[in-house]
Amino acid sequence: MVSENAYVETEKITILSRIKNTTLPGESGVFAALMVMCIIMSIASPYFLKTVNIFNIMRNMSTIGIMAIGMTMIIVTGGIDLSVGSQMAVAGMIMARMLQNGFPIVPSLIIGFGMGLLTGFFNGFMISRLKVTPFIVTLGMLSIARGMTVFFATGTKGVGVASNITVKDPFVNFVGGGYIGPIPFPVIIMFVLVFIFSYFLKNTVLGRQIYAIGSNEEAARLTGVNVDRVKVLTYTFMGFLCALSGIISAGLLSTAATNIGTGTELDVVAAVVIGGASLSGGRGSIAGSIIGAAIMAVLRNSFVLLKMPGYMQTISIGAIIILAVTIDTLRQRKQ
Amino acid sequence: MVSENAYVETEKITILSRIKNTTLPGESGVFAALMVMCIIMSIASPYFLKTVNIFNIMRNMSTIGIMAIGMTMIIVTGGIDLSVGSQMAVAGMIMARMLQNGFPIVPSLIIGFGMGLLTGFFNGFMISRLKVTPFIVTLGMLSIARGMTVFFATGTKGVGVASNITVKDPFVNFVGGGYIGPIPFPVIIMFVLVFIFSYFLKNTVLGRQIYAIGSNEEAARLTGVNVDRVKVLTYTFMGFLCALSGIISAGLLSTAATNIGTGTELDVVAAVVIGGASLSGGRGSIAGSIIGAAIMAVLRNSFVLLKMPGYMQTISIGAIIILAVTIDTLRQRKQ
Amino acid sequence: ANGQQDKPVRELPPGPAYDSAIQPADSGQVSPIQKSETPIRIAVLGLENNPFWIPVREGAIAAGKELADYNATIDWIVPVGDSHTADVFGSAIDAAIAQEYDAIATIAGDSGIIPYVERAVAAGIPVATFNVETDEPSSRLFFVGADLYRQGLAAGKAVADHYKSKGISNPKIAVMTGFFSVEGHELRRKGFEESLMKEIPGAVIVGRVETLDKDDNGYQLASDFIVSNPDLNGFYSAAGGSVGCAKAVEDNKLGGKVDVFCYDFMDQVMEYVKKGVIVGTIGQQPFAQGHDPAVRLFNYLVAGEVPEAGRMLTQSDFVTKENMSQFGDW
Amino acid sequence: MNTDTEVLVECSGVFKQFGGLQALNDVQLDIRRGEVHALVGENGAGKSTLIKILGGIYKRDKGTILYQGKNVKYESPLEAIRDGIAIIHQELSVLLYMNVIENIFMGRMISKNGILQWKEMEELSRKAMDLVGLKIDPYCELSYLSISQRQMIEIARALSIDAKLIIMDEPNSSLSEGETEKLFNVIRNLVKRGISILYVSHKMEEVLEISNRITVFKDGRYSGTSKTNEVTVDDIIQMMVGRELERHYEEGLFSDEVVLEIDHLSGGVFKDISFKLRKGEILGLSGLVGAGRSEICRAIFAADKHDEGCIYLHGKKKNFKNPGDAIRAGLAMVPEDRKNLSLFLEMPIQFNMNMANYPILAKRGIINYSKAKGEAENYIEKLSIKLRKKEDPVKSLSGGNQQKTVLSRWLATNPDVLILDEPTHGVDIGAKAEIYKLMRTLTGQGISIILISSELPEIIAMSDRVAILHEGNLAKILNREEVSEETIMSYATGIRGAAV
């Protein structure tokens, strides 16, 4: 028998660890990192805490944040999507081209989202049915969708040359660049999606199945999870979010640019991993990923506010990403 | 008690698996893909099979091929290195800066390689000792080393802006741009390294430990493999190969450019994965990775030879990467 | 609702006609008119990712020194990210608005920056663009820089003249661009191809490839073109990678036979101009691009002086071995 | 040599804490030279923890460990191996994509001038495998071997180390009787050469057969050491659980109603298998290693595809496309490889328990967590699963408790047919009794069970009928009255009834 005393002690410890657990297990570390950065910045620059600046930061992270929602799910299943930037570009571009060619807004939007769903579905299909490794499928799609973006942008101004397409549709411009009160509309979209899908991941069967697949794919299958179907769904959903981001970006900038989203895949994956997800699957949360995206957005903003020389920005963005995750890793190991 | 009969049957199964193992398990499929591409190309263009063209292709793939050697080892351990392009750049740049500042070739080379070893060691240290996930560490290093490249390139022309540095050292120029007979020197370097390290991976203690770590890190630790040390070594060696590639590139172009190697990480990882390595570790071979690099080099070559329109180039590079790996995956599943 | 300012909005005269263009005589030498009573802060948002920007930054810093005596400070700010895309520069403009700069000069690499420019102007902050801006109009006050499409036209004309003078009526040219997905690169390429075909209808373009702005790719692709087109006459390089291209021509001992045409005055480029491998490179007065926007913005703020035209174009000098000494000591 | 008194290892006052859980609380253990020392205790008693401390895998919080008279504190497994301590771990820890030689020699591969000596290692591997009676191509990748073969390789590895102390943590959990007997012969030979063995097992008969002395742990504490020849099974159980266990198996009461019918099923290694499972019946599946028992069950559950034959459930022909279909139709399967096929190691215990049942616990896709929690708590109590809190990752549980977690996952789905592949694998004697009792309760409720087990006593005690497989063929189905160890073995080895 364990002595009474020991019981009491155990109880104390578990309550402590329970508190830790309920308040964002993986996320609290990076959240602290974000807070530290914000505090430092608000001391270093009088402009940092201005409402405009805060909302600017949020708007600047909104497309990355929206895509990070889907990327979190994909990474939790143990996959990866390197094609998000290109998917975003091609969806925005095809919508813009439709509008430019005189189609009304609704069919243009349908085709734009349809393109995202299609590229996402293609990724999911190749990965789940043909069992091609996600890295390769989506790396290929990174190229394919970019090529398609250029294709759709070609010929609008002279033969054989791609050019950005101006987007002047009031609805699209509002979605990307509008405000509700002082809050930029894309920020509202992002937060709504974050809440819905955080709830979804925690409280629905499908959400739990996503974690099961990432934790042990074979065990999930033997537990009755239709692994292929769930994977197709997550990649297709990712495509949808990319299309949304592409449309937001086209609305905000009033332009569908051929090079929008280049390199974004690393930003989105970084946000998710900084937020505590494991690339081998089974671990990650949308809240964490949004914090990760926020860290990078604050960093970018502060470089401009602090007028840092170019190479120092590049060095410090790398150093701070490593630092944030290192502190978090050490903290988790201690527990 | 197990009957004699059962023994015989087991022996049969295992001999089958042995045959699969020794005849290039992952490589034969992608090798076939490469051959098919070469055959198509030699029919489509009379220039493809010309000796100059073949050696051009090989020279073009040499830096990617050299880095793929180290990347294969890293991926086999279950890791990844996203910083190879930046490591390559910073090593080449610091060497060029030393030469420009009047240092003799030997110390300049030492500093160049030293820089590669240092960045690689930093990656390995953070990953193995502090257990930070390789994706984040090397993503951070991608930024840090690029920033350092710009830093070392800064100030040679007065005010604080980076400029490419001209490299006019005969030794470096020979390493990057020289020939032995009709064969470009970097191609010779690549093949020598490929042979040495293929042998190394198959026939040395350290080589097998690399596979053991990727196969089951915990089991490897329990059998007495010094996992941390092996990991530090592979990442440090990767840094060395990056430095070599950086020096080759500076020699070939007679210039250390600040943007050299940008985006190269995806090319190198793609070569290794096309070559049959698994990103979850334990599987991969240098021969396969070189074939993967060759596939991409032939593809790029064919764009010029076949006069493909711009967006088709981008689309087809993606499509062919997916196709090559899909065929290989289906072939392996059939077996 | 956004961009509220604590300071009162300044009364400013209207700008010049948007599309009017001139090549000003005082390009690179424009000077401040009068001292400001209140301190003035001007943000110049530039890049430092390749050597092209060296003289641009020199220009901005020179402007800062000149204006220091006139109660103004110039901040040269490099936004995060290696590219002149809208998301990078847009957020930098937003940050500059938040920091209450009196005026902003920015690169306007693609039309996505326009809404940010509008926001700044709405907040009473005049904006000048430099280096690049796209066709799409905005409320910016003026632009200093080259017109990329015209630069392309100029290149086509120069290349055509070159081959005409050599007596080649059907030159075979390989076209290298930086990215198919960068509009500025495409504009140059478009201008080049249009004017080349107009000037020499027999010209043949043997292929169009992208270098991703990297010299190693330039080298590789040039080598491939040389192999597969034994009768190649020249390369047109619209963006980065020109040095690699020239090196490949040199290594194949084709200098003088295969001619390279490209842009800007980087050291390595000028070396190949000297050697005759690069037959000509087209400049765009980078110093003026860094210097003039800040000074002209200052003059506008203190004296209400409005630039003569919406597009203050820098000169697209065609620099060859023969005339290079006029443009600097290389 | 006075092997009786010379002490090789002496642990005293060892403490170890994981988070809030005191896994070891002032335990002691001494092992003499040339003895087989058994270490027993319930699941989670701390046996594996002490072993890992001995092997340099965990660091102790407090306490001394004298090894050959020196106080040792290993920092890594390698140091322990170099000191002559070889461990066969409870959880299989093989290098799946590497060959037999590498699995045996990893960590101490033989090389000359840095070049591996494959020939030499091949020979030594063959010798090591000979010791355990394995005959496998040394260049065969381990992923091609069955679990039991993999376990034999692990034993061979430990034997090939020139060890003074070999620690076996449930070394025969995936082995058949014949192989276990072979292992015991190996152990006897080792002991003769003065090597000490620390043997952990939940099988009391074995412990009594092979050991010289027995140490018992209970709840992380030391509860005593005795000479084997001075104690009975009941004494040990008394020390382990602190109460007498009722150990009688009830006769099943099953109806004639056929629930599941397998008709001429072929695929993988098994050929032309037909049998019927009746309502409330326990059908034992017996056979030697690799006879194809697991494969048949995987085929029924649609985890693998089969080539020919049909499956009827409640008289209706079923064509399950995937395990999900099978589950919805009322099947459940506890697979044999807990770590790879069952557990979501990093996920909470409750998640592991609820996973199969989420579709039922949910309304329009949204999970009713209070119901899920209630269900989990119910089974934690029913199967007396020892845990700290159910939000902990399941990997923090001891092996036996992990097995109970998996069991409760499937019981929660209320299946008609429950397939149990080695269900008491690594489960302690008390829990085993509970599982047996539970199985009987389930059959009482009309659930039918297919039980695969390599433990003959278990098969004999629990099965209403026993189907015996020989090399993929169904050799015989015995009724309860006909069942005995001898008859089963004679069919399983093909001595009898080979003509099919």
Ligand SMILES: Nc1ncnc2c1ncn2[C@@H]1O[C@H](COP(=O)(O)OP(=O)(O)OP(=O)(O)O)[C@@H](O)[C@H]1O
């Ligand atoms: N890495 C760990 N983290 C947290 N708790 C652990 C860890 N390893 C073991 N434990 C806990 O320590 C206790 C002792 O576990 P141990 O594995 O030593 O038991 P055991 O006696 O080997 O049981 P079994 O017979 O089931 O294998 C258990 O309650 C277990 O949950």
Ligand SMILES: Nc1ncnc2c1ncn2[C@@H]1O[C@H](COP(=O)(O)OP(=O)(O)OP(=O)(O)O)[C@@H](O)[C@H]1O
């Ligand atoms: N992945 C595999 N590749 C090749 N052969 C395999 C594989 N898995 C199992 N086998 C072989 O198939 C045969 C049947 O295995 P199965 O697991 O069904 O046997 P079993 O009767 O359950 O025995 P046990 O589980 O005790 O090993 C074995 O001979 C095994 O070696």
Ligand SMILES: [Mg+2]
């Ligand atoms: Mg144990």
Ligand SMILES: [Mg+2]
């Ligand atoms: Mg089995």
